[in-house]
Amino acid sequence: MTATQGNQAPIVIIGSGLSGYSLARELRKRDRDLPLMMITADDGASYSKPMLSTGFTKAKTADELAQAEAGAMAEQLNMELRTHTRVTGIDPEAHEVLIGDERLAYGKLVLAWGADVIRLPEAVSGCDRVCSINDLEDYRHFRTLVEGHRRVILLGAGLIGCEYANDLRNGGYEVTVVAPSTQVMPGLLPEPAADAVRQALEAEGVRFHLGVAAESVSEENGQARVQLSDGAMLQGDVVVSAVGLRPRTELAAAGGLKVGHGIRTDRWLATSAPDIYALGDCAEVEGHVLMYVMPLMAGARALAATLTGEPTPVKWGAMPVMVKTPCCPTAVCPPAQSSDGHWDVQREGNSVKALYRDARGGLLGFAVTGDHVIEKQALSKEVPPVLAPAPEVAG
Numbered sequence: 001m002t003a004t005q006g007n008q009a010p011i012v013i014i015g016s017g018l019s020g021y022s023l024a025r026e027l028r029k030r031d032r033d034l035p036l037m038m039i040t041a042d043d044g045a046s047y048s049k050p051m052l053s054t055g056f057t058k059a060k061t062a063d064e065l066a067q068a069e070a071g072a073m074a075e076q077l078n079m080e081l082r083t084h085t086r087v088t089g090i091d092p093e094a095h096e097v098l099i100g101d102e103r104l105a106y107g108k109l110v111l112a113w114g115a116d117v118i119r120l121p122e123a124v125s126g127c128d129r130v131c132s133i134n135d136l137e138d139y140r141h142f143r144t145l146v147e148g149h150r151r152v153i154l155l156g157a158g159l160i161g162c163e164y165a166n167d168l169r170n171g172g173y174e175v176t177v178v179a180p181s182t183q184v185m186p187g188l189l190p191e192p193a194a195d196a197v198r199q200a201l202e203a204e205g206v207r208f209h210l211g212v213a214a215e216s217v218s219e220e221n222g223q224a225r226v227q228l229s230d231g232a233m234l235q236g237d238v239v240v241s242a243v244g245l246r247p248r249t250e251l252a253a254a255g256g257l258k259v260g261h262g263i264r265t266d267r268w269l270a271t272s273a274p275d276i277y278a279l280g281d282c283a284e285v286e287g288h289v290l291m292y293v294m295p296l297m298a299g300a301r302a303l304a305a306t307l308t309g310e311p312t313p314v315k316w317g318a319m320p321v322m323v324k325t326p327c328c329p330t331a332v333c334p335p336a337q338s339s340d341g342h343w344d345v346q347r348e349g350n351s352v353k354a355l356y357r358d359a360r361g362g363l364l365g366f367a368v369t370g371d372h373v374i375e376k377q378a379l380s381k382e383v384p385p386v387l388a389p390a391p392e393v394a395g
């Protein structure tokens with residue numbers, strides 16, 4: 001049965017990333033015939049986004065990272081899938097999605113449209129040799145740009161910047177990282193753990209310019225020239241901007257939904273508009289924006305239950321994040337922003353065990369690198385959940 005067969009307006013999922021497909025799979029485990037439609041701006045290929053930052057280490061091209069094409073996914077999930085179709089608005093009152101002039105009715109709507117890359121000012125991002133990598137299409141473009149070249153300049157020393165640095169070194173590229181922060185992964189790792197990762201990357205040959213910003217990028221004779229705020233000039237072949245992601249909220253806000261840093265939802269992933277839910281990188285669940293795979297998988301399971309008549313709140317335990325820097329394996333479970341505590345740090349070379357404890361000694365978060373990474377599971381059990389079970393079940 002296709003999505004529009006019968007009289008029932010379908011569940012419409014916007015986005016074919018890990019969130020959209022995880023939800024579709026979870027729904028199909030519960031109901032083979034529920035009318036289901038997915039709309040996506042891209043080609044609908046199913047892929048695992050975390051693999052984008054291990055492409056050179058694992059020697060995978062963009063085509064090899066795609067696990068299944070849209071047609072195969074639509075058939076497997078018994079749903080209508082509209083690819084290369086950008087949703088341009090939502091009309092919660094009419095229960096319709098807008099695609100240009102077209103209006104499409106939904107029974108329930110799930111916004112799983114992810115996050116946008118933060119774009120640096122035009123003086124930096126306007127140059128053709130600058131790119132960012134946030135989906136398979138971007139990755140394909142990057143692989144084309146870098147083909148036959150050796151020097152990559154990475155702007156940003158966050159988790160993704162560090163992962164790309166390690167991956168590109170493994171692929172044989174000369175890598176220079178530029179970031180205004182004075183440590184790598186600021187806000188995610190305490191300084192000693194960040195220091196261990198940076199030193200390990202340096203030992204692999206990655207060069208760092210920390211505490212400086214890229215002011216402009218220009219192209220001369222096929223090369224990128226990056227002007228830094230300290231007066232230095234770097235030359236490279238390709239510049240990758242990896243300065244962060246921001247949940248896509250504009251269309252939701254324009255449709256009258258409440259947004260904060262992401263699209264605001266309760267624990268049932270329900271937005272402020274009836275029958276509209278948000279999942280994955282675009283969602284802010286009770287104040288938490290967690291742009292990682294584990295939270296969206298747990299969200300997809302709970303939401304599939306809710307949408308098939310069994311209201312189920314999301315439960316998020318402690319969810320450690322593995323940083324894919326094989327030169328210095330790292331796992332981190334950041335303490336909640338509001339938590340009050342202090343870091344206890346042990347360090348030997350690149351092996352760091354940093355424990356964030358409250359005044360009574362309770363563990364609120366941790367970061368482990370090198371030999372201490374194996375302790376990640378045990379430590380996670382001691383850390384309080386991100387979202388404890390809900391006190392009562394809503395309808």
Ligand SMILES: Cc1cc2nc3c(=O)[nH]c(=O)nc-3n(C[C@H](O)[C@H](O)[C@H](O)COP(=O)(O)OP(=O)(O)OC[C@H]3O[C@@H](n4cnc5c(N)ncnc54)[C@H](O)[C@@H]3O)c2cc1C
Pocket residue numbers: 014015016017018019020039040041042048049050051052053085086087088112113114115133134160248279280281282290291292293294296322324
């Ligand atoms: C390089 C990299 C490495 C990562 N590594 C890890 C890791 O190791 N572990 C981890 O837990 N997390 C990792 N993450 C984060 C993780 O990959 C994301 O949290 C997750 O993939 C987000 O999935 P999503 O479906 O919510 O969003 P997306 O994958 O961004 O999907 C959004 C979808 O919405 C579609 N869309 C957007 N706007 C519209 C519109 N207006 N109309 C129609 N369709 C639209 C897009 O085409 C796309 O199909 C990594 C992220 C990156 C970028």
